[in-house]
Amino acid sequence: MTELLDGAKVAKIINDKTAQRVAGLDKPVTLAVIYDPDNEGSQLYVGMKSRKAAKLGIQTRDIPVGADETTESVIALVESLNADDDVTGILVQSPLAKGIKERQVFSAVAPSKDADGLGAKVQGMLFGDALEPYTVAATPQGVMSLLNYYHIPTKGKVALVIGRSQLFGRPMSALLNNADATVTVAHRFTEPDILKRLLKFADIVAVGVGIPNFIKGKDLKQGATVIDVGMNVVDGKATGDVDFDSAQGIADFITPVPGGVGPMTIATLLENTITLAEQNK
Numbered sequence: 001m002t003e004l005l006d007g008a009k010v011a012k013i014i015n016d017k018t019a020q021r022v023a024g025l026d027k028p029v030t031l032a033v034i035y036d037p038d039n040e041g042s043q044l045y046v047g048m049k050s051r052k053a054a055k056l057g058i059q060t061r062d063i064p065v066g067a068d069e070t071t072e073s074v075i076a077l078v079e080s081l082n083a084d085d086d087v088t089g090i091l092v093q094s095p096l097a098k099g100i101k102e103r104q105v106f107s108a109v110a111p112s113k114d115a116d117g118l119g120a121k122v123q124g125m126l127f128g129d130a131l132e133p134y135t136v137a138a139t140p141q142g143v144m145s146l147l148n149y150y151h152i153p154t155k156g157k158v159a160l161v162i163g164r165s166q167l168f169g170r171p172m173s174a175l176l177n178n179a180d181a182t183v184t185v186a187h188r189f190t191e192p193d194i195l196k197r198l199l200k201f202a203d204i205v206a207v208g209v210g211i212p213n214f215i216k217g218k219d220l221k222q223g224a225t226v227i228d229v230g231m232n233v234v235d236g237k238a239t240g241d242v243d244f245d246s247a248q249g250i251a252d253f254i255t256p257v258p259g260g261v262g263p264m265t266i267a268t269l270l271e272n273t274i275t276l277a278e279q280n281k
């Protein structure tokens, strides 16, 4: 039997706690969101984040940044938000318009306002397993919250992370490493044969490569936990990177798409936002 890891359900639990924490804080919580207004995906996701934030009592300031901007001008904008006492958190929605170096922009966000955990300073703290508090990128942190909720152990387990983006693969591998898993990272240059062999060992597979149905059930280890971070659209339907039907009866646990990692990403971003507001009050 394959059990669903219900991200929508767990996200609701996190969101309810966030709303209580926001209500208990004696100052407004404001998240500034920098995004490319010409990117349809970003329009959709920023809209989803702003609507959910409003429901939890978090104000958002959505700031469109188009292709006419430069890396320098966007960094100057981030610096003005860093200095703005009314802004408690900052999010840079990826991707920014072509030509703007988004990693430089991520790293311009002050660690004390880095709601999305994508800046070099906080990612360095994650890789160093720092003892001081720091924020972690919303998608991988949301995956860890799902694993914890369903009591899926990581210690001593073999984990395979497929994808090495700043948003997902790199921080995911660090989190699993910090949680005592034996972690391998595969990516676009991993030979298909090698990937198949790695999959057969993996107790936990977390995949985010943006290729619909990239992972087939027959390639998984019996009893694996499968985390699908893919968000592709096929025939107008949200479709993951894992061939969900073929994983039935092979995986012990799997996240659905939609309703798995996506809602956890937004819930974790807003959880990070209230945590920063509390820390900096």
Ligand SMILES: Nc1nc2c(c(=O)[nH]1)N[C@@H](CN(C=O)c1ccc(C(=O)N[C@@H](CCC(=O)O)C(=O)O)cc1)CN2
Binding pocket: 045, 048, 091, 092, 093, 094, 095, 116, 138, 139, 167, 231, 238, 257, 258, 259, 260, 261, 262, 263, 264, 265, 266
């Ligand atoms: N700065 C960031 N940029 C991006 C991130 C991120 O975490 N930080 N992640 C993705 C997009 N993303 C959030 O930004 C995101 C994608 C999908 C969902 C979601 O809830 N999806 C639904 C399905 C929606 C549908 O049906 O179309 C689901 O999975 O249930 C939330 C957030 C890229 N950029």
